[in-house]
Amino acid sequence: MAIVERKDRELHAKHAARAHDQRERILDAARRIVMREGLAALSMRKIADAIGYSPASLYLYFAGRDEIAEALGREGYAQLLAQLEPLTLIADARERLHALAHAYVAYGCDHPQTYELIFMAHKARSEHVGPAARRQRNALDAADAAGAPEAGAALACGVQLFAATLSVLTPASGARIDCAVLAQTLWATLHGVVMLTLARAGSQHVAPGLLIDTTLDAWFGARAAAATSPTAQAPGLAS
Amino acid sequence: MAIVERKDRELHAKHAARAHDQRERILDAARRIVMREGLAALSMRKIADAIGYSPASLYLYFAGRDEIAEALGREGYAQLLAQLEPLTLIADARERLHALAHAYVAYGCDHPQTYELIFMAHKARSEHVGPAARRQRNALDAADAAGAPEAGAALACGVQLFAATLSVLTPASGARIDCAVLAQTLWATLHGVVMLTLARAGSQHVAPGLLIDTTLDAWFGARAAAATSPTAQAPGLAS
DNA sequence: GTCTATATACTGATAGAC
DNA sequence: GTCTATCAGTATATAGAC
Secondary structure, eight states, rough: OOOHHHHHHHHHHHHHHHHHHHHHHHHHHHHHHHHHGGGGGGHHHHHHHHHTOOHHTTTTOOOHHHHHHHHHHHHHHHHHHHHHHHGGGGHHHHHHHHHHHHHHHHHHHHHHHHHHHHHHHHHHHOOOOOOOHHHHHHHHHHHHHHTTHHHHHHHHHHHHHHHHHHOOOOOSSOOOOOOOHHHHHHHHHHHHHHHHHHHTTTTSSOOOOHHHHHHHHHHHHHHOOSSOOOOOOOEEEEE | OHHHHHHHHHHHEEEEHHHHHHHHHHHHHHHHHHOOOOOOOHHHHHHHHTTTTHHHHHHHTTTTTHHHHHHHHHHHHHHHHHHHHHGGGSSSSSHHHHHHHHHHHHHHOOOOHHHHHHEEEEEESOOOHHHHHHHHHHHHHHHTTTTTOOOHHHHHHHHHHHHHTTTTTOSSSOOOOOOHHHHHHHHHHHHHHHHHHHHTTTOOOOHHHHHHHHHHHHHHOOOOOSSSTOOOOOOTTOO
16 A cells, blocks of 8 residues: 555656646747747747647646746746845945846846736736636636735835835935835836836937936935946946 | 819819718727727727728728727827826926826826827837738838828927926936936836836835825925815826 | 628637547 | 647738629
8 A cells, every 4th residue: 555655656746747847848938939029929829839739738737828928927027036136235225226226127128028028917917808818817816816926916025125225215305205105106117217118219218227317316316426336237228 | 174173173172081081980980999998909800890891991091900009099199298288387387297297197097098009109110020010010111201200209299398397496306417317207207107007016006196296206305285285186096 | 982702820729539 | 648620719901893
C-alpha cells in the first residue's frame, strides 16, 4: 500500500511539473507575440503556431486567451515592482522619490506592451464582451474569488511605495495634504506621462523626464542642485 | 451654355448635400454604437444594420472603419474644447484654472467612449495593422497631408488653453518653471486622473476631483476658502 | 446608389478520433 | 495529451446585378 501511494505521489508530481512547464512554454510564446505585435494581436492560434501545438491543446493549460493575457499582466507588474523596490533603499527622501518616479515612467515607456498588459485586467472586466468572453469572464472571477490577487489591489500596493516616501516630505506650498491622496495624485501624473508619451500626443513633445521633474519641483521646490549627480537617472529617459 | 453650367452646378450641390447627409447618418449611427457598446464594438456591419444599409454602401462615403472612428474622434475633441472654452472667461486665474481642470476631467469621466475616441487616432497610427488596414492608413495619411488637421496638433491646441492661464500664476514653490512645460505636466496629470478613474484602478479609490485639487494645491497652495462658492465645480464630479 | 453575394482572413472555442 | 476538423462567429472589402 505504501509503495502504491508513493508511486502515486511521484506520478502526480511529475504531471504537475510537466503541466507547469507547458504553461511556461505557452506564456513564453504569448509574451513574445505581445512584445512584437502588441496585445491586440495575441491569439490562441498564433501562440499554438509558435510552439508547434494545435490551438485546442492550449485549452488544457489555460481557460482561454484572457487568462493568458492576465498571467502576462501579473508577470509584468511583478517586474515593474522589482525595478522600483531597490530604489526604496535610497537614503534621501527627495532623491528617492525622484528615482522612483523616473523609474516608473521609464519602465512604462520602455515596455509599452507590458505596461498595457498591467492595466488591461481592469478594462477587460468593465467592458462589453461577447457571450463566449462572458462565460470566460465568469470562470476568471471564480478563480479570483478562490484566492488569486485582485489586480486593483496589486496596483494599489505599488502606490504604497510612493506614499511611504511622500509621508516624510512636505510640499513647498503650505497646504496640508494627506500623503495617501498625494501618492495617488503622483501616480496619476506618472501614469498620464506614460500614456501621453506612448501616444506621442502633442506635436511639440516635452521629454517625459522633464514632465516628472516639473511636477516634483512644483510640489517640493527645485532640488538642491549639484549636490548629487544631476544626470544619474532611470535608464531610457533623456530628461 | 450658361443654363447648362447652372444646371450642372445645382446638380453638383445637390449631390454634395446628399452625400453630406448620408455621411451624417452614418456618423450618427456609429456614434450611438460607440456610446452604447464602446469603440471596440464598432463595425461596418453594425453601422449598416442600424441605418438599414448594406455594409458595402458605407464604403461609398467612408474609406473604412478607421476613417469613421477618426471622424467621431474629431467631433469629440471639438465638443471637449467647446465645454472648456467658455471657462476661459472666468476672471480670477486661480478659479479659471480650477474650473478648466475639473471640466476637463469631468468630460473624460462622463464620456469615456468619446474620450477614448479622441486619443485613439494616435494609437491607431503607431500600432501594427493588417495589410488591409495599412492600405487604409495610407489613404488617411494622404487626407491629412491634403489639409485635414492632424490629431496631435489639435490636442496640443487644447494645452494652450491651460498654458495661457498658467502663465499668470506663480507656483508656491520658488521654482521658475516654463509655463508651456507646466501646462503639459498639468495635462498629463489630468489625463492620468481620467485614465485611472475610468480603469477604476486602486481598490480604495480617491475621487477624481480630490486628485485635481491636490495637484493644484500642491502647485499653488490651498485656495482662498469661502471667498467663492466652494462647491461650484464642473458637473459630474463630486470632489 | 444601393443591393446581393462573395472573397479573404481572421477570431475563440469545442467535439471527438487517435 | 494531442490532434484534426469544425462550429459559429467576427471583420474589411470588392464585383457585379439591378
